[in-house]
Amino acid sequence: MEKVKNSYDVVIIGGGINGSSIAYQLSKMGKRVVVIEKNHLACEASSAAAGMLAAQAEIEQDGPFFQLALKSQAMFPALSNELFDLTGIDIEFIQKGMIKIAETVEMAAEVHQQAAFQRKWDPEIEWLDSHSLRELEPSLSPSVAGGMYLPNDGHVQPEKLSLAFAKGAEQFGATILENTEARSFIYEQDRVIGVRTTLGNIHCNQVVLATGAWASRLMHETGMDMTVYPVKGECFSVKTESPIINRTIFSDKRCYLVPKRNGEIYIGATQVENTFDKNVTPGAIASLVERAVQLVPQIKDAPWERVWAGIRPQTGDGLPYIGEHPLWKGLFIAAGHYRNGILLSPVTGTLVADLLEGRPDENLLSAFRIDRNKEMVH
Structure with missing residues:
Protein backbone atom coordinates (compact mmCIF):
# COMPACT_ATOMS: atom_id res chain seq x y z
CA MET A 1 0.00 0.00 0.00
CA ALA A 50 -22.27 21.71 -20.87
CA GLY A 51 -20.53 24.55 -19.03
CA MET A 52 -23.22 27.22 -19.32
CA LEU A 53 -22.88 30.23 -17.02
CA ALA A 54 -26.56 31.05 -17.24
CA ALA A 55 -27.31 32.93 -14.05
CA GLN A 56 -30.04 35.01 -15.65
CA ALA A 57 -31.61 32.43 -17.94
CA GLU A 58 -32.12 29.67 -15.38
CA ILE A 59 -32.91 31.69 -12.24
CA GLU A 60 -36.00 33.80 -12.65
CA GLN A 61 -36.39 35.66 -9.35
CA ASP A 62 -34.20 37.68 -7.03
CA GLY A 63 -32.97 36.15 -3.80
CA PRO A 64 -29.83 34.68 -2.22
CA PHE A 65 -29.40 32.02 -4.90
CA PHE A 66 -29.70 34.54 -7.72
CA GLN A 67 -27.23 36.90 -6.06
CA LEU A 68 -24.81 34.01 -5.48
CA ALA A 69 -25.06 33.12 -9.17
CA LEU A 70 -24.49 36.71 -10.34
CA LYS A 71 -21.47 37.08 -8.07
CA SER A 72 -19.95 33.86 -9.37
CA GLN A 73 -20.69 34.65 -13.01
CA ALA A 74 -18.86 37.97 -12.66
CA MET A 75 -15.71 36.17 -11.49
CA PHE A 76 -15.13 34.24 -14.72
CA PRO A 77 -13.34 36.79 -16.95
CA ALA A 78 -10.56 37.44 -14.42
CA LEU A 79 -10.48 33.80 -13.30
CA SER A 80 -10.00 32.57 -16.87
CA ASN A 81 -6.89 34.74 -17.27
CA GLU A 82 -5.60 33.91 -13.78
CA LEU A 83 -5.82 30.15 -14.32
CA PHE A 84 -4.29 30.32 -17.79
CA ASP A 85 -1.33 32.37 -16.55
CA LEU A 86 -0.78 29.97 -13.65
CA THR A 87 -1.45 26.58 -15.26
CA GLY A 88 -1.40 27.06 -19.03
CA ILE A 89 -4.90 25.56 -19.21
CA ASP A 90 -7.38 27.48 -21.36
CA ILE A 91 -10.82 26.92 -19.81
CA GLU A 92 -12.39 28.11 -23.10
CA PHE A 93 -14.36 30.94 -21.55
CA ILE A 94 -16.47 32.20 -24.44
CA GLN A 95 -18.72 35.21 -23.93
CA LYS A 96 -20.81 35.42 -27.10
CA GLY A 97 -24.18 35.57 -25.40
CA MET A 98 -27.23 33.40 -24.95
CA ILE A 99 -30.78 33.42 -26.26
CA LYS A 100 -33.57 32.12 -24.04
CA ILE A 101 -36.20 30.98 -26.50
CA ALA A 102 -39.96 31.23 -26.12
CA GLU A 103 -41.38 28.56 -28.41
CA THR A 104 -45.02 29.62 -28.07
CA VAL A 105 -46.96 32.86 -27.90
CA GLU A 106 -47.99 31.97 -24.34
CA MET A 107 -44.37 31.56 -23.27
CA ALA A 108 -43.39 34.73 -25.11
CA ALA A 109 -45.30 36.90 -22.64
CA GLU A 110 -43.52 35.23 -19.73
CA VAL A 111 -40.04 35.46 -21.24
CA HIS A 112 -40.73 39.08 -22.21
CA GLN A 113 -41.42 39.81 -18.53
CA GLN A 114 -38.23 38.00 -17.54
CA ALA A 115 -36.22 40.21 -19.89
CA ALA A 116 -37.66 43.33 -18.27
CA PHE A 117 -36.81 41.96 -14.81
CA GLN A 118 -33.26 40.93 -15.76
CA ARG A 119 -32.46 44.38 -17.17
CA LYS A 120 -32.17 45.59 -13.56
CA TRP A 121 -28.86 43.74 -13.41
CA ASP A 122 -27.77 43.98 -17.03
CA PRO A 123 -29.30 46.81 -19.10
CA GLU A 124 -28.04 45.17 -22.31
CA ILE A 125 -30.49 42.28 -21.94
CA GLU A 126 -33.40 42.67 -24.35
CA TRP A 127 -36.48 40.98 -25.72
CA LEU A 128 -36.30 40.13 -29.43
CA ASP A 129 -39.19 39.07 -31.63
CA SER A 130 -38.93 36.11 -33.99
CA HIS A 131 -37.66 38.18 -36.92
CA SER A 132 -34.96 39.90 -34.87
CA LEU A 133 -33.87 36.60 -33.35
CA ARG A 134 -33.38 35.06 -36.79
CA GLU A 135 -31.33 38.05 -37.87
CA LEU A 136 -29.06 37.26 -34.93
CA GLU A 137 -29.14 33.46 -35.39
CA PRO A 138 -30.38 32.63 -38.92
CA SER A 139 -30.51 28.88 -38.21
CA LEU A 140 -33.29 29.25 -35.65
CA SER A 141 -36.66 27.87 -36.65
CA PRO A 142 -39.11 30.51 -37.96
CA SER A 143 -41.70 28.98 -35.61
CA VAL A 144 -40.09 30.38 -32.44
CA ALA A 145 -42.14 33.18 -30.92
CA GLY A 146 -39.24 35.27 -29.66
CA GLY A 147 -36.66 35.27 -26.93
CA MET A 148 -34.56 37.03 -24.33
CA TYR A 149 -31.11 37.96 -25.60
CA LEU A 150 -28.37 38.01 -22.96
CA PRO A 151 -25.34 39.39 -24.85
CA ASN A 152 -22.93 39.05 -21.91
CA ASP A 153 -23.66 35.43 -21.09
CA GLY A 154 -21.06 32.77 -21.74
CA HIS A 155 -19.83 29.24 -21.21
CA VAL A 156 -16.67 27.31 -20.40
CA GLN A 157 -15.25 23.85 -20.96
CA PRO A 158 -16.06 22.45 -17.49
CA VAL A 228 -28.94 15.29 -1.77
CA TYR A 229 -30.13 12.92 -4.46
CA PRO A 230 -28.92 12.01 -7.97
CA VAL A 231 -30.51 13.27 -11.18
CA LYS A 232 -29.18 11.73 -14.38
CA GLY A 233 -28.74 14.06 -17.33
CA GLU A 234 -28.24 12.60 -20.80
CA CYS A 235 -26.70 14.64 -23.62
CA PHE A 236 -25.47 14.29 -27.17
CA SER A 237 -23.39 16.36 -29.53
CA VAL A 238 -23.01 17.03 -33.22
CA LYS A 239 -19.93 18.47 -34.88
CA THR A 240 -19.81 20.66 -37.96
CA GLU A 241 -17.01 22.29 -39.94
CA SER A 242 -18.78 25.65 -40.06
CA PRO A 243 -20.94 26.92 -37.18
CA ILE A 244 -24.69 26.33 -37.23
CA ILE A 245 -25.17 28.64 -34.25
CA ASN A 246 -22.86 31.18 -32.63
CA ARG A 247 -24.59 31.60 -29.27
CA THR A 248 -26.06 29.32 -26.65
CA ILE A 249 -29.71 28.54 -27.33
CA PHE A 250 -31.74 27.80 -24.20
CA SER A 251 -35.36 26.76 -24.55
CA ASP A 252 -38.22 27.14 -22.12
CA LYS A 253 -38.82 23.43 -22.81
CA ARG A 254 -35.54 22.54 -21.07
CA CYS A 255 -33.41 21.91 -24.11
CA TYR A 256 -30.15 23.74 -24.67
CA LEU A 257 -27.60 23.92 -27.47
CA VAL A 258 -24.10 25.13 -26.61
CA PRO A 259 -21.61 25.74 -29.47
CA LYS A 260 -18.07 24.81 -28.43
CA ARG A 261 -14.78 26.03 -29.84
CA ASN A 262 -13.93 22.68 -31.47
CA GLY A 263 -17.08 22.75 -33.62
CA GLU A 264 -19.18 20.54 -31.36
CA ILE A 265 -22.63 21.60 -30.26
CA TYR A 266 -23.56 20.13 -26.87
CA ILE A 267 -27.28 19.35 -26.67
CA GLY A 268 -29.04 18.36 -23.45
CA ALA A 269 -30.33 17.36 -21.12
CA THR A 270 -32.75 14.84 -19.69
CA GLN A 271 -33.68 14.75 -16.01
CA VAL A 272 -34.04 11.25 -14.52
CA GLU A 273 -34.31 11.38 -10.74
CA ASN A 274 -32.92 8.98 -8.13
CA THR A 275 -30.52 6.97 -10.26
CA PHE A 276 -26.75 6.67 -10.39
CA ASP A 277 -27.01 4.72 -13.67
CA LYS A 278 -25.08 6.59 -16.38
CA ASN A 279 -26.30 4.46 -19.28
CA VAL A 280 -27.71 6.53 -22.14
CA THR A 281 -31.04 5.37 -23.57
CA PRO A 282 -32.22 5.73 -27.19
CA GLY A 283 -35.57 7.11 -26.03
CA ALA A 284 -33.91 9.90 -24.08
CA ILE A 285 -31.67 10.91 -26.96
CA ALA A 286 -34.59 10.71 -29.41
CA SER A 287 -36.55 13.20 -27.31
CA LEU A 288 -33.55 15.56 -27.17
CA VAL A 289 -33.04 15.29 -30.93
CA GLU A 290 -36.71 16.10 -31.51
CA ARG A 291 -36.54 19.18 -29.27
CA ALA A 292 -33.27 20.39 -30.75
CA VAL A 293 -34.52 20.04 -34.34
CA GLN A 294 -37.65 22.03 -33.46
CA LEU A 295 -35.36 24.87 -32.40
CA VAL A 296 -32.61 24.55 -35.02
CA PRO A 297 -33.76 22.42 -37.99
CA GLN A 298 -30.21 22.05 -39.38
CA ILE A 299 -29.34 19.84 -36.42
CA LYS A 300 -31.20 17.05 -38.24
CA ASP A 301 -28.46 16.81 -40.89
CA ALA A 302 -25.44 17.62 -38.72
CA PRO A 303 -22.74 14.92 -38.30
CA TRP A 304 -23.26 12.91 -35.12
CA GLU A 305 -20.41 13.08 -32.59
CA ARG A 306 -21.17 11.33 -29.25
CA VAL A 307 -23.55 10.71 -26.34
CA TRP A 308 -22.91 10.79 -22.60
CA ALA A 309 -24.58 11.15 -19.22
CA GLY A 310 -23.73 12.68 -15.86
CA ILE A 311 -25.18 12.51 -12.36
CA ARG A 312 -26.17 15.91 -10.96
CA PRO A 313 -26.72 16.51 -7.22
CA GLN A 314 -30.17 17.91 -6.45
CA THR A 315 -31.49 18.89 -3.02
CA GLY A 316 -34.92 18.90 -1.43
Whole structure:
Protein backbone atom coordinates (compact mmCIF):
# COMPACT_ATOMS: atom_id res chain seq x y z
CA MET A 1 0.00 0.00 0.00
CA GLU A 2 1.21 3.47 -0.89
CA LYS A 3 2.36 5.47 2.12
CA VAL A 4 0.37 8.69 2.41
CA LYS A 5 1.35 11.75 4.39
CA ASN A 6 -1.04 11.76 7.31
CA SER A 7 -1.35 15.38 8.44
CA TYR A 8 -2.76 18.44 6.65
CA ASP A 9 -4.57 21.64 7.48
CA VAL A 10 -7.56 20.69 5.33
CA VAL A 11 -8.81 17.47 3.76
CA ILE A 12 -11.20 17.97 0.84
CA ILE A 13 -13.26 14.91 -0.06
CA GLY A 14 -14.23 15.05 -3.74
CA GLY A 15 -12.15 16.01 -6.76
CA GLY A 16 -14.93 17.52 -8.83
CA ILE A 17 -15.15 21.15 -9.81
CA ASN A 18 -16.22 22.47 -6.40
CA GLY A 19 -13.70 20.42 -4.42
CA SER A 20 -10.95 21.58 -6.77
CA SER A 21 -12.09 25.22 -6.59
CA ILE A 22 -12.05 25.11 -2.79
CA ALA A 23 -8.60 23.49 -2.85
CA TYR A 24 -7.35 26.22 -5.17
CA GLN A 25 -8.53 29.06 -2.95
CA LEU A 26 -7.28 27.46 0.28
CA SER A 27 -3.90 26.64 -1.24
CA LYS A 28 -3.55 30.24 -2.40
CA MET A 29 -4.00 31.23 1.25
CA GLY A 30 -1.07 29.01 2.20
CA LYS A 31 -3.08 26.15 3.68
CA ARG A 32 -1.71 22.60 3.51
CA VAL A 33 -4.46 20.90 1.52
CA VAL A 34 -5.10 17.37 0.28
CA VAL A 35 -7.89 16.43 -2.14
CA ILE A 36 -9.19 12.86 -1.90
CA GLU A 37 -10.92 11.56 -5.04
CA LYS A 38 -12.23 8.00 -5.25
CA ASN A 39 -11.77 7.82 -9.03
CA HIS A 40 -10.05 10.55 -11.04
CA LEU A 41 -10.44 14.32 -11.07
CA ALA A 42 -13.58 15.72 -12.70
CA CYS A 43 -14.84 12.24 -13.59
CA GLU A 44 -18.51 12.73 -12.75
CA ALA A 45 -20.85 15.73 -13.21
CA SER A 46 -17.92 18.12 -13.69
CA SER A 47 -16.96 16.56 -17.02
CA ALA A 48 -20.53 15.83 -18.15
CA ALA A 49 -21.85 19.39 -17.91
CA ALA A 50 -22.27 21.71 -20.87
CA GLY A 51 -20.53 24.55 -19.03
CA MET A 52 -23.22 27.22 -19.32
CA LEU A 53 -22.88 30.23 -17.02
CA ALA A 54 -26.56 31.05 -17.24
CA ALA A 55 -27.31 32.93 -14.05
CA GLN A 56 -30.04 35.01 -15.65
CA ALA A 57 -31.61 32.43 -17.94
CA GLU A 58 -32.12 29.67 -15.38
CA ILE A 59 -32.91 31.69 -12.24
CA GLU A 60 -36.00 33.80 -12.65
CA GLN A 61 -36.39 35.66 -9.35
CA ASP A 62 -34.20 37.68 -7.03
CA GLY A 63 -32.97 36.15 -3.80
CA PRO A 64 -29.83 34.68 -2.22
CA PHE A 65 -29.40 32.02 -4.90
CA PHE A 66 -29.70 34.54 -7.72
CA GLN A 67 -27.23 36.90 -6.06
CA LEU A 68 -24.81 34.01 -5.48
CA ALA A 69 -25.06 33.12 -9.17
CA LEU A 70 -24.49 36.71 -10.34
CA LYS A 71 -21.47 37.08 -8.07
CA SER A 72 -19.95 33.86 -9.37
CA GLN A 73 -20.69 34.65 -13.01
CA ALA A 74 -18.86 37.97 -12.66
CA MET A 75 -15.71 36.17 -11.49
CA PHE A 76 -15.13 34.24 -14.72
CA PRO A 77 -13.34 36.79 -16.95
CA ALA A 78 -10.56 37.44 -14.42
CA LEU A 79 -10.48 33.80 -13.30
CA SER A 80 -10.00 32.57 -16.87
CA ASN A 81 -6.89 34.74 -17.27
CA GLU A 82 -5.60 33.91 -13.78
CA LEU A 83 -5.82 30.15 -14.32
CA PHE A 84 -4.29 30.32 -17.79
CA ASP A 85 -1.33 32.37 -16.55
CA LEU A 86 -0.78 29.97 -13.65
CA THR A 87 -1.45 26.58 -15.26
CA GLY A 88 -1.40 27.06 -19.03
CA ILE A 89 -4.90 25.56 -19.21
CA ASP A 90 -7.38 27.48 -21.36
CA ILE A 91 -10.82 26.92 -19.81
CA GLU A 92 -12.39 28.11 -23.10
CA PHE A 93 -14.36 30.94 -21.55
CA ILE A 94 -16.47 32.20 -24.44
CA GLN A 95 -18.72 35.21 -23.93
CA LYS A 96 -20.81 35.42 -27.10
CA GLY A 97 -24.18 35.57 -25.40
CA MET A 98 -27.23 33.40 -24.95
CA ILE A 99 -30.78 33.42 -26.26
CA LYS A 100 -33.57 32.12 -24.04
CA ILE A 101 -36.20 30.98 -26.50
CA ALA A 102 -39.96 31.23 -26.12
CA GLU A 103 -41.38 28.56 -28.41
CA THR A 104 -45.02 29.62 -28.07
CA VAL A 105 -46.96 32.86 -27.90
CA GLU A 106 -47.99 31.97 -24.34
CA MET A 107 -44.37 31.56 -23.27
CA ALA A 108 -43.39 34.73 -25.11
CA ALA A 109 -45.30 36.90 -22.64
CA GLU A 110 -43.52 35.23 -19.73
CA VAL A 111 -40.04 35.46 -21.24
CA HIS A 112 -40.73 39.08 -22.21
CA GLN A 113 -41.42 39.81 -18.53
CA GLN A 114 -38.23 38.00 -17.54
CA ALA A 115 -36.22 40.21 -19.89
CA ALA A 116 -37.66 43.33 -18.27
CA PHE A 117 -36.81 41.96 -14.81
CA GLN A 118 -33.26 40.93 -15.76
CA ARG A 119 -32.46 44.38 -17.17
CA LYS A 120 -32.17 45.59 -13.56
CA TRP A 121 -28.86 43.74 -13.41
CA ASP A 122 -27.77 43.98 -17.03
CA PRO A 123 -29.30 46.81 -19.10
CA GLU A 124 -28.04 45.17 -22.31
CA ILE A 125 -30.49 42.28 -21.94
CA GLU A 126 -33.40 42.67 -24.35
CA TRP A 127 -36.48 40.98 -25.72
CA LEU A 128 -36.30 40.13 -29.43
CA ASP A 129 -39.19 39.07 -31.63
CA SER A 130 -38.93 36.11 -33.99
CA HIS A 131 -37.66 38.18 -36.92
CA SER A 132 -34.96 39.90 -34.87
CA LEU A 133 -33.87 36.60 -33.35
CA ARG A 134 -33.38 35.06 -36.79
CA GLU A 135 -31.33 38.05 -37.87
CA LEU A 136 -29.06 37.26 -34.93
CA GLU A 137 -29.14 33.46 -35.39
CA PRO A 138 -30.38 32.63 -38.92
CA SER A 139 -30.51 28.88 -38.21
CA LEU A 140 -33.29 29.25 -35.65
CA SER A 141 -36.66 27.87 -36.65
CA PRO A 142 -39.11 30.51 -37.96
CA SER A 143 -41.70 28.98 -35.61
CA VAL A 144 -40.09 30.38 -32.44
CA ALA A 145 -42.14 33.18 -30.92
CA GLY A 146 -39.24 35.27 -29.66
CA GLY A 147 -36.66 35.27 -26.93
CA MET A 148 -34.56 37.03 -24.33
CA TYR A 149 -31.11 37.96 -25.60
CA LEU A 150 -28.37 38.01 -22.96
CA PRO A 151 -25.34 39.39 -24.85
CA ASN A 152 -22.93 39.05 -21.91
CA ASP A 153 -23.66 35.43 -21.09
CA GLY A 154 -21.06 32.77 -21.74
CA HIS A 155 -19.83 29.24 -21.21
CA VAL A 156 -16.67 27.31 -20.40
CA GLN A 157 -15.25 23.85 -20.96
CA PRO A 158 -16.06 22.45 -17.49
CA GLU A 159 -13.55 19.61 -17.37
CA LYS A 160 -10.77 22.03 -18.27
CA LEU A 161 -11.94 24.46 -15.58
CA SER A 162 -11.99 21.70 -12.99
CA LEU A 163 -8.51 20.48 -13.95
CA ALA A 164 -7.19 24.06 -13.98
CA PHE A 165 -8.43 24.56 -10.41
CA ALA A 166 -6.72 21.31 -9.38
CA LYS A 167 -3.45 22.07 -11.17
CA GLY A 168 -3.45 25.59 -9.72
CA ALA A 169 -3.97 24.13 -6.25
CA GLU A 170 -1.04 21.78 -6.80
CA GLN A 171 1.15 24.68 -7.86
CA PHE A 172 0.33 26.34 -4.54
CA GLY A 173 1.36 23.15 -2.74
CA ALA A 174 -1.81 21.04 -2.57
CA THR A 175 -1.70 17.25 -2.78
CA ILE A 176 -4.15 15.38 -5.03
CA LEU A 177 -4.87 11.73 -4.17
CA GLU A 178 -6.83 10.04 -6.95
CA ASN A 179 -8.20 6.48 -6.68
CA THR A 180 -8.49 7.06 -2.93
CA GLU A 181 -11.82 6.67 -1.18
CA ALA A 182 -12.93 8.34 2.04
CA ARG A 183 -14.43 5.62 4.23
CA SER A 184 -15.44 7.60 7.33
CA PHE A 185 -14.57 10.57 9.50
CA ILE A 186 -12.32 10.52 12.57
CA TYR A 187 -13.94 12.16 15.60
CA GLU A 188 -12.61 13.57 18.85
CA GLN A 189 -15.08 15.01 21.35
CA ASP A 190 -17.20 17.46 19.32
CA ARG A 191 -14.82 17.74 16.35
CA VAL A 192 -13.95 15.95 13.15
CA ILE A 193 -10.16 15.64 13.16
CA GLY A 194 -9.50 13.49 10.12
CA VAL A 195 -10.63 11.02 7.49
CA ARG A 196 -10.21 7.25 7.21
CA THR A 197 -9.29 6.44 3.61
CA THR A 198 -8.31 3.43 1.54
CA LEU A 199 -4.71 4.65 1.88
CA GLY A 200 -4.90 4.99 5.66
CA ASN A 201 -5.90 7.68 8.14
CA ILE A 202 -5.33 11.35 7.36
CA HIS A 203 -5.45 13.83 10.24
CA CYS A 204 -6.31 17.48 9.77
CA ASN A 205 -7.79 20.58 11.34
CA GLN A 206 -10.75 20.83 8.96
CA VAL A 207 -12.60 18.62 6.47
CA VAL A 208 -14.67 19.73 3.46
CA LEU A 209 -17.18 17.28 1.98
CA ALA A 210 -17.66 18.08 -1.72
CA THR A 211 -18.84 14.80 -3.23
CA GLY A 212 -21.88 16.03 -5.14
CA ALA A 213 -24.66 13.48 -5.48
CA TRP A 214 -22.73 11.08 -3.24
CA ALA A 215 -22.64 13.42 -0.21
CA SER A 216 -25.54 11.87 1.71
CA ARG A 217 -23.69 8.67 2.66
CA LEU A 218 -20.97 10.31 4.73
CA MET A 219 -23.41 12.91 6.06
CA HIS A 220 -25.68 10.19 7.47
CA GLU A 221 -22.73 8.93 9.52
CA THR A 222 -22.50 12.33 11.22
CA GLY A 223 -26.03 12.19 12.61
CA MET A 224 -27.75 14.20 9.91
CA ASP A 225 -29.80 13.16 6.91
CA MET A 226 -29.08 15.70 4.20
CA THR A 227 -31.33 15.47 1.16
CA VAL A 228 -28.94 15.29 -1.77
CA TYR A 229 -30.13 12.92 -4.46
CA PRO A 230 -28.92 12.01 -7.97
CA VAL A 231 -30.51 13.27 -11.18
CA LYS A 232 -29.18 11.73 -14.38
CA GLY A 233 -28.74 14.06 -17.33
CA GLU A 234 -28.24 12.60 -20.80
CA CYS A 235 -26.70 14.64 -23.62
CA PHE A 236 -25.47 14.29 -27.17
CA SER A 237 -23.39 16.36 -29.53
CA VAL A 238 -23.01 17.03 -33.22
CA LYS A 239 -19.93 18.47 -34.88
CA THR A 240 -19.81 20.66 -37.96
CA GLU A 241 -17.01 22.29 -39.94
CA SER A 242 -18.78 25.65 -40.06
CA PRO A 243 -20.94 26.92 -37.18
CA ILE A 244 -24.69 26.33 -37.23
CA ILE A 245 -25.17 28.64 -34.25
CA ASN A 246 -22.86 31.18 -32.63
CA ARG A 247 -24.59 31.60 -29.27
CA THR A 248 -26.06 29.32 -26.65
CA ILE A 249 -29.71 28.54 -27.33
CA PHE A 250 -31.74 27.80 -24.20
CA SER A 251 -35.36 26.76 -24.55
CA ASP A 252 -38.22 27.14 -22.12
CA LYS A 253 -38.82 23.43 -22.81
CA ARG A 254 -35.54 22.54 -21.07
CA CYS A 255 -33.41 21.91 -24.11
CA TYR A 256 -30.15 23.74 -24.67
CA LEU A 257 -27.60 23.92 -27.47
CA VAL A 258 -24.10 25.13 -26.61
CA PRO A 259 -21.61 25.74 -29.47
CA LYS A 260 -18.07 24.81 -28.43
CA ARG A 261 -14.78 26.03 -29.84
CA ASN A 262 -13.93 22.68 -31.47
CA GLY A 263 -17.08 22.75 -33.62
CA GLU A 264 -19.18 20.54 -31.36
CA ILE A 265 -22.63 21.60 -30.26
CA TYR A 266 -23.56 20.13 -26.87
CA ILE A 267 -27.28 19.35 -26.67
CA GLY A 268 -29.04 18.36 -23.45
CA ALA A 269 -30.33 17.36 -21.12
CA THR A 270 -32.75 14.84 -19.69
CA GLN A 271 -33.68 14.75 -16.01
CA VAL A 272 -34.04 11.25 -14.52
CA GLU A 273 -34.31 11.38 -10.74
CA ASN A 274 -32.92 8.98 -8.13
CA THR A 275 -30.52 6.97 -10.26
CA PHE A 276 -26.75 6.67 -10.39
CA ASP A 277 -27.01 4.72 -13.67
CA LYS A 278 -25.08 6.59 -16.38
CA ASN A 279 -26.30 4.46 -19.28
CA VAL A 280 -27.71 6.53 -22.14
CA THR A 281 -31.04 5.37 -23.57
CA PRO A 282 -32.22 5.73 -27.19
CA GLY A 283 -35.57 7.11 -26.03
CA ALA A 284 -33.91 9.90 -24.08
CA ILE A 285 -31.67 10.91 -26.96
CA ALA A 286 -34.59 10.71 -29.41
CA SER A 287 -36.55 13.20 -27.31
CA LEU A 288 -33.55 15.56 -27.17
CA VAL A 289 -33.04 15.29 -30.93
CA GLU A 290 -36.71 16.10 -31.51
CA ARG A 291 -36.54 19.18 -29.27
CA ALA A 292 -33.27 20.39 -30.75
CA VAL A 293 -34.52 20.04 -34.34
CA GLN A 294 -37.65 22.03 -33.46
CA LEU A 295 -35.36 24.87 -32.40
CA VAL A 296 -32.61 24.55 -35.02
CA PRO A 297 -33.76 22.42 -37.99
CA GLN A 298 -30.21 22.05 -39.38
CA ILE A 299 -29.34 19.84 -36.42
CA LYS A 300 -31.20 17.05 -38.24
CA ASP A 301 -28.46 16.81 -40.89
CA ALA A 302 -25.44 17.62 -38.72
CA PRO A 303 -22.74 14.92 -38.30
CA TRP A 304 -23.26 12.91 -35.12
CA GLU A 305 -20.41 13.08 -32.59
CA ARG A 306 -21.17 11.33 -29.25
CA VAL A 307 -23.55 10.71 -26.34
CA TRP A 308 -22.91 10.79 -22.60
CA ALA A 309 -24.58 11.15 -19.22
CA GLY A 310 -23.73 12.68 -15.86
CA ILE A 311 -25.18 12.51 -12.36
CA ARG A 312 -26.17 15.91 -10.96
CA PRO A 313 -26.72 16.51 -7.22
CA GLN A 314 -30.17 17.91 -6.45
CA THR A 315 -31.49 18.89 -3.02
CA GLY A 316 -34.92 18.90 -1.43
CA ASP A 317 -35.42 22.64 -1.86
CA GLY A 318 -33.23 23.15 -4.92
CA LEU A 319 -30.54 25.12 -3.08
CA PRO A 320 -26.98 23.92 -2.50
CA TYR A 321 -25.55 23.20 0.93
CA ILE A 322 -22.59 25.44 1.76
CA GLY A 323 -21.56 25.75 5.38
CA GLU A 324 -20.32 24.15 8.59
CA HIS A 325 -21.91 21.03 10.03
CA PRO A 326 -24.20 22.03 12.93
CA LEU A 327 -23.12 19.10 15.14
CA TRP A 328 -19.42 18.63 14.40
CA LYS A 329 -16.86 21.42 14.46
CA GLY A 330 -14.30 21.37 11.71
CA LEU A 331 -16.59 19.65 9.18
CA PHE A 332 -17.84 21.71 6.24
CA ILE A 333 -20.07 20.81 3.31
CA ALA A 334 -20.31 22.12 -0.25
CA ALA A 335 -22.72 19.95 -2.23
CA GLY A 336 -26.06 19.95 -4.03
CA HIS A 337 -25.36 22.53 -6.75
CA TYR A 338 -27.51 20.59 -9.27
CA ARG A 339 -27.49 22.28 -12.71
CA ASN A 340 -25.39 25.21 -11.50
CA GLY A 341 -22.20 23.53 -10.30
CA ILE A 342 -19.99 24.98 -13.02
CA LEU A 343 -21.46 28.47 -12.70
CA LEU A 344 -21.17 28.46 -8.90
CA SER A 345 -17.71 26.89 -8.64
CA PRO A 346 -15.71 30.16 -8.34
CA VAL A 347 -17.87 31.65 -5.60
CA THR A 348 -18.14 28.31 -3.80
CA GLY A 349 -14.36 28.17 -3.63
CA THR A 350 -13.98 31.65 -2.17
CA LEU A 351 -16.94 31.33 0.22
CA VAL A 352 -15.75 28.04 1.69
CA ALA A 353 -12.13 29.19 1.92
CA ASP A 354 -13.19 32.34 3.77
CA LEU A 355 -15.49 30.29 6.01
CA LEU A 356 -12.64 27.97 7.01
CA GLU A 357 -10.51 31.03 7.71
CA GLY A 358 -13.14 32.35 10.12
CA ARG A 359 -14.36 35.08 7.77
CA PRO A 360 -17.81 33.82 6.74
CA ASP A 361 -19.93 35.92 4.39
CA GLU A 362 -23.09 35.54 6.45
CA ASN A 363 -25.24 37.49 3.99
CA LEU A 364 -24.51 35.07 1.17
CA LEU A 365 -24.24 31.87 3.22
CA SER A 366 -27.32 32.08 5.43
CA ALA A 367 -29.72 30.65 2.83
CA PHE A 368 -27.47 27.62 2.23
CA ARG A 369 -26.98 26.46 5.84
CA ILE A 370 -26.73 22.71 6.33
CA ASP A 371 -29.46 22.64 8.99
CA ARG A 372 -31.93 24.96 7.25
CA ASN A 373 -34.67 22.30 7.10
CA LYS A 374 -33.03 19.03 7.99
CA GLU A 375 -33.80 16.33 10.52
CA MET A 376 -31.16 14.81 12.79
CA VAL A 377 -30.73 11.05 12.60
CA HIS A 378 -29.95 10.67 16.32
